[in-house]
Amino acid sequence: MSRLWKEFSKGLWKDLPPFKLVLGLCPVLAVTSTAENGFGMGMAVIFVLTLSNLLVSLVRKIIPAKVRIACFIVIAASLVVAVELLMQAYAFPLYQQLGIFVPLIVVNCIILGRAEAFASKNPPLLAIADGLGMGMGFTMSLTFLGGLREVLGHGQLFGHTVVWDGFEPLSFMAAAPGAFVTLGILLALMNFFTNLQRKRKGLAPVDGPTHDCGSCGVCGGR
Amino acid sequence: MKPLIPTLTVSPPPFAHCGKTVKKRMRAILLAMLPAAALAVYHFGMDALRVMTLATATAVIAEFISDIVMGRTSQVDDMHAFTVGLGFAFLLPASAPWWLVVFGSTTSIVLGKMMFGGLGGSPLCAPLVGWAVCSLSWASHMDIDAAMLTSELNYPLSQLKHFGAQSIAGFSLNDLLVGRQLGGLGAIQTGALFIGGIFLTMRKHIKVAIPVGMLAGVLITAGIFHAADPQKYAPAMFHLLTGSIIFGAFFLATDSSSSPMRKIPALLYGLLAGVLVIIIRVYGVYPDGVPYAILLANLTSPLLDRIKPKPFGRN
Numbered sequence: 001m002s003r004l005w006k007e008f009s010k011g012l013w014k015d016l017p018p019f020k021l022v023l024g025l026c027p028v029l030a031v032t033s034t035a036e037n038g039f040g041m042g043m044a045v046i047f048v049l050t051l052s053n054l055l056v057s058l059v060r061k062i063i064p065a066k067v068r069i070a071c072f073i074v075i076a077a078s079l080v081v082a083v084e085l086l087m088q089a090y091a092f093p094l095y096q097q098l099g100i101f102v103p104l105i106v107v108n109c110i111i112l113g114r115a116e117a118f119a120s121k122n123p124p125l126l127a128i129a130d131g132l133g134m135g136m137g138f139t140m141s142l143t144f145l146g147g148l149r150e151v152l153g154h155g156q157l158f159g160h161t162v163v164w165d166g167f168e169p170l171s172f173m174a175a176a177p178g179a180f181v182t183l184g185i186l187l188a189l190m191n192f193f194t195n196l197q198r199k200r201k202g203l204a205p206v207d208g209p210t211h212d213c214g215s216c217g218v219c220g221g222r
Numbered sequence: 223m224k225p226l227i228p229t230l231t232v233s234p235p236p237f238a239h240c241g242k243t244v245k246k247r248m249r250a251i252l253l254a255m256l257p258a259a260a261l262a263v264y265h266f267g268m269d270a271l272r273v274m275t276l277a278t279a280t281a282v283i284a285e286f287i288s289d290i291v292m293g294r295t296s297q298v299d300d301m302h303a304f305t306v307g308l309g310f311a312f313l314l315p316a317s318a319p320w321w322l323v324v325f326g327s328t329t330s331i332v333l334g335k336m337m338f339g340g341l342g343g344s345p346l347c348a349p350l351v352g353w354a355v356c357s358l359s360w361a362s363h364m365d366i367d368a369a370m371l372t373s374e375l376n377y378p379l380s381q382l383k384h385f386g387a388q389s390i391a392g393f394s395l396n397d398l399l400v401g402r403q404l405g406g407l408g409a410i411q412t413g414a415l416f417i418g419g420i421f422l423t424m425r426k427h428i429k430v431a432i433p434v435g436m437l438a439g440v441l442i443t444a445g446i447f448h449a450a451d452p453q454k455y456a457p458a459m460f461h462l463l464t465g466s467i468i469f470g471a472f473f474l475a476t477d478s479s480s481s482p483m484r485k486i487p488a489l490l491y492g493l494l495a496g497v498l499v500i501i502i503r504v505y506g507v508y509p510d511g512v513p514y515a516i517l518l519a520n521l522t523s524p525l526l527d528r529i530k531p532k533p534f535g536r537n
Contacts, residue, residue, distance in 0.1 A: 168321075172359040181333070188337075 004129045007118075011133030017110050018141045018183075019190045024110040028142060029179040031101050035158050038146025040094040041101065042139025044087065046132065048079045048105055049114060053131030055079075056119040063120075072115040077106045110134060149173045149182055242427075244341065248301035250427050254418030255308055255473065258411035261401050265375075266316035270407045273323055274311040280327040281307025288336040302341050306330050309349035312408030312469060313513065314356075315366050322363050326352040346520045347477040350513045357513075366404050366509075377404035378464045379509035387456050398463040405510070409466030419472030428476040431488035436471040437462065439496020447504060455504065465510035467499060474512075480520040487526035495519035 015021055018028045027045075032038045055075045063071045084102050087095040095102065105111065114134055119127040150156055153174025155163040163169075172178050195205040262270040285303040289296040310330045314323065330352030338344045357364045366377045378398070381389045393403065401411040409415075422428045444458035461467065466474075475481060475495050482488045495515050502511025 168360055168363070170359045171361075172355050175358060177358070184337075 004126065007122075007126050008129040008133040011130065011135070011137040012140070013137075015134070016137045016141060016190075017134055018138065018145075019187055021110075021113070022187070023113055024108050024138065025183070026104065027101050027108065028145065028183065029176075031098055032142055032146040032149055032179060033153070033174050034150040034156075035143050035147035036094070037097050038142035038144075039139060040087075040091065041098055042135070042142045044083045044098075044102060045105060045108065045110065045138050046135030047083055048076060049111055049135040049138075050128055050131035051079050052076045052111055053114055053119040053127040054124055056115045057122060057124040057127035060120045068120065069112070069116070072112055072120075073106065076111045076115070080105045110138060145179075145182060145186065149178055153178060244300040244302065247427050248305050250422060250425055251305050251473065252301065252308065254422050255305075255312070255408070255415075257414035257418060258312070258401075258408045258469075259308070261411040261414050262312075262316075262407045265401055265411075266407050269316040272320075273314055273316060273318055273407060274308060276320060276323045277311035277314070277327040278304050278307035280324045281310070281331050284328040284331040285336065288332055292336065294340065297341065300341065302335075303331055306335065306348045308408075309473060310352050312473075313349060313353045313406040313466060315364065315368070315404075316407045317363075317368065319363055322356055322360055326356040328352075329355050342479045344477075344479050345524070347474050347480050347516055350474060350517050350520075353513050354517065366406075375402060375404045377509070378460070379405070379503065382456050382460075382464075383503075383509045387452075387454055390456055390460060393460070393464075395459055395463060398460070403464060405464070406466050406469070409469040409512075410464070412463045412468045415468045415472060419468065422472060422476075428472065429481070429485075429488050431485050432476045432481055432492040433471040435489040435492020436475055436496040436499075437467075437492075439493040440467055440471075440499055441496075443497045443500040447500065461500060461503065465503075466512040467496075470495070470499075470512040470516050475516050475519065477520075480523060482523045482526040484527070484530060487523070487529045490529075491519050491523055491526050494522060 011017065013020075017023050018025065024045075027041050031041045052072070052075050056072055059071070080103060083105070084095070087098075087102060114130060118130045122130070147157055150158075151162060152170045153172070155161060155167050155169045170178075173182065198205055259270075259274060262274070281303045282298060286296055286298045289298065307327050307330070310327050311323070314326070330348045333355070334346060334348030334351030335341065335344050362368065367380050376393075378390055378393050397403065399413040401413070403410050419428075419433060423430050423433065440462055441458045444456070444461040447455040448457050471492070475492060482491050495518075498515035498518055499511045502508055502515055506514075508514065
């Protein structure tokens with residue numbers, strides 16, 4: 001149980017996908033103009049990520065190592081088509097807002113990254129926990145980023161006006177460059193707080209985003 | 223073995239050892255900006271003074287606070303923040319509201335300078351970063367045409383953009399030279415800025431190649447357009463004396479950390495900025511292309527810095 005919790009909770013802060021792993025930046029930059037878009041995108045990713053982790057983990061012993069990437073992509077693509085059709089049926093306005101970025105979940109680095117680094121080496125239950133955790137971390141980050149940009153750029157949050165009268169919205173934040181600047185500042189703040197925590201524990205500060213080998217399987221643990 | 227991909231290196235100047243200090247250089251730059259600031263107050267009244275003092279004060283305070291937050295030894299007494307704030311104020315219309323000035327000036331310092339590691343680390347000219355953020359956000363408050371309501375002066379570049387080359391016949395070059403036009407409050411005092419720029423060049427505080435390249439780029443490109451169709455395109459001298467070209471060439475493009483170091487790269491960098499200004503003015507949506515032209519040229523400066531002599535002894 002504690003292992004399950006550990007795999008679930010690492011996606012929420014320690015390996016938070018967009019800010020700690022710096023993965024999946026394409027949707028992070030493109031669809032976070034409002035909190036609602038960010039949240040919708042996050043939900044789609046939770047769905048795809050959890051199910052693809054489960055499926056990859058189930059078939060991990062059958063797939064030959066040489067064609068594993070192609071298999072992961074096929075699994076992710078089937079799930080994304082399902083999400084796309086579901087969204088068209090039940091959340092059409094959101095689908096129109098997100099546009100091309102829904103099909104692009106197929107090539108989202110987080111999906112492939114978790115399949116390769118975690119699900120293909122671990123039993124199904126752990127893989128589900130990992131997928132859920134990472135997906136929720138991703139949703140949280142996107143909603144937060146989207147909310148920040150929506151409040152500053154439009155003076156609204158989830159479509160409700162939240163600022164005082166006479167507030168002049170900072171339209172720069174709602175435009176494309178605002179996404180890059182906000183992401184950069186948030187990354188800097190995350191590192192700042194990480195270092196503050198390490199300092200309190202008496203450890204040396206670190207440069208740049210940190211993660212352990214659990215988030216990357218490239219060297220196979222060597 | 224030679225690496226397949228060339229490594230792009232941004233090395234932070236200045237390295238010169240000649241008894242000059244950053245403080246003395248900044249003091250000279252401020253001195254060179256003084257006549258333009260005085261003319262701005264003469265033309266736009268206390269409003270101009272309000273914008274300039276607010277912008278400089280905010281810039282200095284913002285730098286001091288970010289020094290404390292980032293745990294650095296404060297170097298705010300080198301007066302660089304003062305020049306950045308004044309440079310930002312020079313690009314604003316005199317009617318800018320106070321919160322815009324405060325926000326833009328803080329952005330210039332924090333986003334344009336301190337985020338990259340303070341003086342010498344910034345890849346972009348700091349005042350232009352604040353200007354770009356503000357003009358993308360509050361186009362209506364940064365709109366120079368809006369200032370026409372309270373002033374009898376005109377904005378020549380907007381006239382040129384919207385009514386064609388026929389409409390600018392009313393502007394005499396002498397009027398433009400003494401700043402009888404609308405625009406960024408200090409940036410349009412072209413005559414005063416030109417004198418200040420010459421002073422800086424004589425004292426070798428800025429690289430001669432950059433303003434020379436930029437002014438040449440403007441004159442040549444605008445000259446070609448004008449020669450091709452004098453009915454449609456404004457003459458080169460008109461372009462040179464309107465908007466913030468002179469200010470950009472002598473004060474913004476020469477920012478030491480965001481411009482190339484050697485002579486030939488600096489000349490190319492200036493030429494690029496100059497050509498871009500006219501291209502943006504002729505084809506772009508912005509009446510005055512100087513800030514974006516210089517920001518784009520800033521981005522090429524690490525590339526241009528790769529043009530360097532062969533090390534002695536290597537064949």
